[in-house]
Amino acid sequence: MIITPAEPHDVTKLLAFREDAAAWLRNLGSDQWSRPYPADKLLATIEAGTVFMLRDSHTTAATITLTPDAEDGLWTDEELTEPSMFINKLTVDREYAGQNLGGRLLDWAGDRAHRAGANWIRLDAWTTNEDLQRYYLGQGFTHVRTVCEGVAVNGGPRVSGWLGQRAARLADHGFTDRTPDPERLRFVI
Numbered sequence: 001m002i003i004t005p006a007e008p009h010d011v012t013k014l015l016a017f018r019e020d021a022a023a024w025l026r027n028l029g030s031d032q033w034s035r036p037y038p039a040d041k042l043l044a045t046i047e048a049g050t051v052f053m054l055r056d057s058h059t060t061a062a063t064i065t066l067t068p069d070a071e072d073g074l075w076t077d078e079e080l081t082e083p084s085m086f087i088n089k090l091t092v093d094r095e096y097a098g099q100n101l102g103g104r105l106l107d108w109a110g111d112r113a114h115r116a117g118a119n120w121i122r123l124d125a126w127t128t129n130e131d132l133q134r135y136y137l138g139q140g141f142t143h144v145r146t147v148c149e150g151v152a153v154n155g156g157p158r159v160s161g162w163l164g165q166r167a168a169r170l171a172d173h174g175f176t177d178r179t180p181d182p183e184r185l186r187f188v189i
Contacts, residue, residue, distance in 0.1 A: 006051035107171035
């Protein structure tokens, strides 16, 4: 499988991924991702070079967003002085479920973040999705705290405030990486 930067035409696929994941989660009793995500915000992250697609031949198997930018209101000023990269919107197509693609993408993200000079990869997970939280704990993340105050990126109250982090480190993720080398993080301490 090959990991590449997302391109503007991938917006449609990414929105469909999100809708499919929301339907699957709804069947499990979760309201995660029930609010639509604005296509223009998604396109902006693609154009910023922070969205990546995992491709299996001509099929998109999964996606992950990895950015040096933290969502407002989640991390403390002290935490933001630590070189970190932030994971968002990790989604695996249901046809590829059970193959540990999510875990391997987390390893890829940690590897890329390490090469960019980050100490941490960090994420925020759905506050009420305890299965997802356990998944991240099983992937080596440590729960930092849960933030419920604030507004979600796509409007409404904050619903994704379970914060986790793990050390950024080199990893053998097993993907063919066709992404450009990451830019080094710039931090003023």
